[in-house]
Amino acid sequence: MPQENHQIKYDESNIKSLSSFEHIRQRPGMYIGRLGDGSHPDDGIYILLKEVIDNSIDEYMAGSGNRINVTLEGNRVSVRDFGRGIPLSKVIECVSVINTGAKYDNEAFRYSVGLNGVGTKAVNALSSEFEVKSIRDGEYMWARFEKGVLKAKKRGKTEEGNGTFVSFVPDPSPDIFGAYSFNEEYIKERLWNYAYLNKGLTLSYNSRIIKSQNGLMDLVIKILGEDGLYPLITFRNEHLEFAFTHTNSYGDRYRSYVNGQYTADGGTHEAAFKEGVLKAINEYFHKSWGSAEIRDGIVATIAIKIQNPVFESQTKNKLGNTDVRGWIVQEVKEAVVDFLMKNRDTAKGLEEKIVSNEKVHKEEQQLRNNSKEKAKKISLNIPKLRECKYHLNNSTQSHREEGENSMIFLTEGDSAAGSITKTRNPNYQAVFALRGKPANVQGMRREFIYRNEELYNMMVALGIEESIDNLRYGKVVIATDADVDGYHIRMLLMTYFFTYFEELIDQGRLFILETPLFRVRNKKETLYCYNEKERDEAQKKIKGSEVTRFKGLGEISPNEFGAFIGKDIKLVPVTYESIKDIKGEMEFYMGDNTPTRREFIMENLIDG
Numbered sequence: 001m002p003q004e005n006h007q008i009k010y011d012e013s014n015i016k017s018l019s020s021f022e023h024i025r026q027r028p029g030m031y032i033g034r035l036g037d038g039s040h041p042d043d044g045i046y047i048l049l050k051e052v053i054d055n056s057i058d059e060y061m062a063g064s065g066n067r068i069n070v071t072l073e074g075n076r077v078s079v080r081d082f083g084r085g086i087p088l089s090k091v092i093e094c095v096s097v098i099n100t101g102a103k104y105d106n107e108a109f110r111y112s113v114g115l116n117g118v119g120t121k122a123v124n125a126l127s128s129e130f131e132v133k134s135i136r137d138g139e140y141m142w143a144r145f146e147k148g149v150l151k152a153k154k155r156g157k158t159e160e161g162n163g164t165f166v167s168f169v170p171d172p173s174p175d176i177f178g179a180y181s182f183n184e185e186y187i188k189e190r191l192w193n194y195a196y197l198n199k200g201l202t203l204s205y206n207s208r209i210i211k212s213q214n215g216l217m218d219l220v221i222k223i224l225g226e227d228g229l230y231p232l233i234t235f236r237n238e239h240l241e242f243a244f245t246h247t248n249s250y251g252d253r254y255r256s257y258v259n260g261q262y263t264a265d266g267g268t269h270e271a272a273f274k275e276g277v278l279k280a281i282n283e284y285f286h287k288s289w290g291s292a293e294i295r296d297g298i299v300a301t302i303a304i305k306i307q308n309p310v311f312e313s314q315t316k317n318k319l320g321n322t323d324v325r326g327w328i329v330q331e332v333k334e335a336v337v338d339f340l341m342k343n344r345d346t347a348k349g350l351e352e353k354i355v356s357n358e359k360v361h362k363e364e365q366q367l368r369n370n371s372k373e374k375a376k377k378i379s380l381n382i383p384k385l386r387e388c389k390y391h392l393n394n395s396t397q398s399h400r401e402e403g404e405n406s407m408i409f410l411t412e413g414d415s416a417a418g419s420i421t422k423t424r425n426p427n428y429q430a431v432f433a434l435r436g437k438p439a440n441v442q443g444m445r446r447e448f449i450y451r452n453e454e455l456y457n458m459m460v461a462l463g464i465e466e467s468i469d470n471l472r473y474g475k476v477v478i479a480t481d482a483d484v485d486g487y488h489i490r491m492l493l494m495t496y497f498f499t500y501f502e503e504l505i506d507q508g509r510l511f512i513l514e515t516p517l518f519r520v521r522n523k524k525e526t527l528y529c530y531n532e533k534e535r536d537e538a539q540k541k542i543k544g545s546e547v548t549r550f551k552g553l554g555e556i557s558p559n560e561f562g563a564f565i566g567k568d569i570k571l572v573p574v575t576y577e578s579i580k581d582i583k584g585e586m587e588f589y590m591g592d593n594t595p596t597r598r599e600f601i602m603e604n605l606i607d608g
Contacts, residue, residue: 051119059083230349244300267319276332407475423562
């Protein structure tokens with residue numbers, strides 16, 4: 001019997017043409033990276049704010065206006081700068097017509113990150129309400145939009161000072177941002193970054209002044225506290241600025257910027273900076289140290305200003321310009337050598353740190369060599385690891401996006417691992433089951449990992465034995481029970497990563513899986529609740545309901561668990577601002593100070 005040929009219709013009716021705004025609203029991820037609900041600093045609502053502020057920063061960098069006012073009222077954000085103001089006849093075009101703007105003209109803007117003509121248009125398209133007002137020499141032009149559609153406009157006279165005002169409400173429609181809320185700490189952190197990068201600029205957030213007197217030096221000091229091993233090595237000219245020192249921590253930390261844009265994933269400028277520092281130190285000390293000896297423990301910031309930056313994505317997290325390498329390497333090398341020659345005490349502190357790194361690395365290499373055969377066997381069959389198909393370090397271009405979406409769940413025991421393994425997406429989600437509680441590594445040297453089978457296996461599973469650059473998963477997710485033992489294991493794992501692999505946290509790779517504590521249901525409806533307040537509201541909503549309290553991940557059936565690790569997965573990022581603060585907290589909670597900690601617990605114990 002001949003097989004029927006069921007062909008899908010494909011003719012003129014299948015061809016669709018979307019307007020620019022329709023495309024932005026249908027594919028927002030292409031323009032702002034991610035949507036989110038405001039619980040992560042890279043969620044879309046903060047990217048919208050960044051796009052607006054970037055334009056004001058560009059005005060400041062062009063020499064116009066030294067103050068930017070930012071206000072948040074509910075979910076409405078407003079930004080007012082005191083630059084030149086958008087030319088009045090072009091205001092509507094500049095916020096609603098793709099590839100329209102002055103950033104293509106190097107005479108108007110020498111250094112800018114807003115070169116694609118999309119930024120403010122994306123804000124307009126993804127906002128339920130959007131207003132813009134430009135003031136120039138006693139006249140203004142005002143316009144109001146809803147979801148990118150012009151609703152009203154007005155032109156007239158004014159006594160206000162020159163500049164641009166933008167106000168918007170991110171669209172709460174279910175297919176755009178849905179339910180969201182702004183975290184003020186994320187906004188203030190972003191504004192402080194602008195201040196560090198633009199010495200002399202005054203920012204105001206809800207009338208609170210944010211200003212940096214010393215630029216990147218202030219940023220490094222904020223990160224370090226007083227933990228620097230020697231005074232900061234610094235340099236600044238018109239298009240390059242950097243500051244760095246070393247700490248006793250493992251790994252290296254970099255904050256890099258291009259024209260005021262934070263490049264979280266680095267790029268050619270960051271790589272060139274590292275190369276310049278390496279060459280400078282070896283030249284000054286007449287040595288041939290490797291990069292690992294010099295970088296271990298370094299905390300550095302670098303900012304460059306260039307015309308026509310090329311970023312590897314719309315969210316501008318990584319610089320792609322190859323032409324910057326040569327001059328950055330040379331200028332960094334010359335500046336560092338010059339600084340060391342003029343500051344002998346700093347040079348001595350730097351040398352002591354590098355010699356210490358060299359000694360530690362030789363000891364670790366000996367342990368690695370002793371563990372070579374073990375490592376070979378483990379890499380082929382890592383105990384308790386359920387692997388996924390795609391990895392972060394896939395070399396092929398076509399699989400890089402899949403690799404970025406990959407994640408590994410670190411679970412406590414086989415029960416929780418079993419629930420996740422049965423419902424996970426095997427293409428993107430791996431599972432590593434811990435055997436009981438991992439060791440407390442607070443105060444331990446890195447060689448301790450090689451003597452502890454559980455920690456060693458986890459390091460090999462993640463692929464970070466040689467370098468954090470070899471991390472195999474886009475996200476490392478701690479998945480423990482919401483009870484005392486689960487919280488303890490969570491703390492032990494965070495101590496492990498903070499102690500040995502700080503860069504993983506700095507890169508935003510470490511997360512905690514949030515799973516529901518309660519299930520409220522009747523025969524018709526089921527709701528999952530993440531706290532007591534949600535549980536109480538669910539009970540009011542669902543009449544005659546029964547409540548189940550999940551004591552552990554293993555109690556959640558695989559059929560249910562799939563909903564919690566799918567597209568609606570709730571991940572809490574593990575972050576910190578200051579090395580000094582986090583080290584102090586780790587020492588207190590995880591260190592060898594049992595009597596003090598017991599006293600603290602007794603004083604703060606809540607009688608349940």
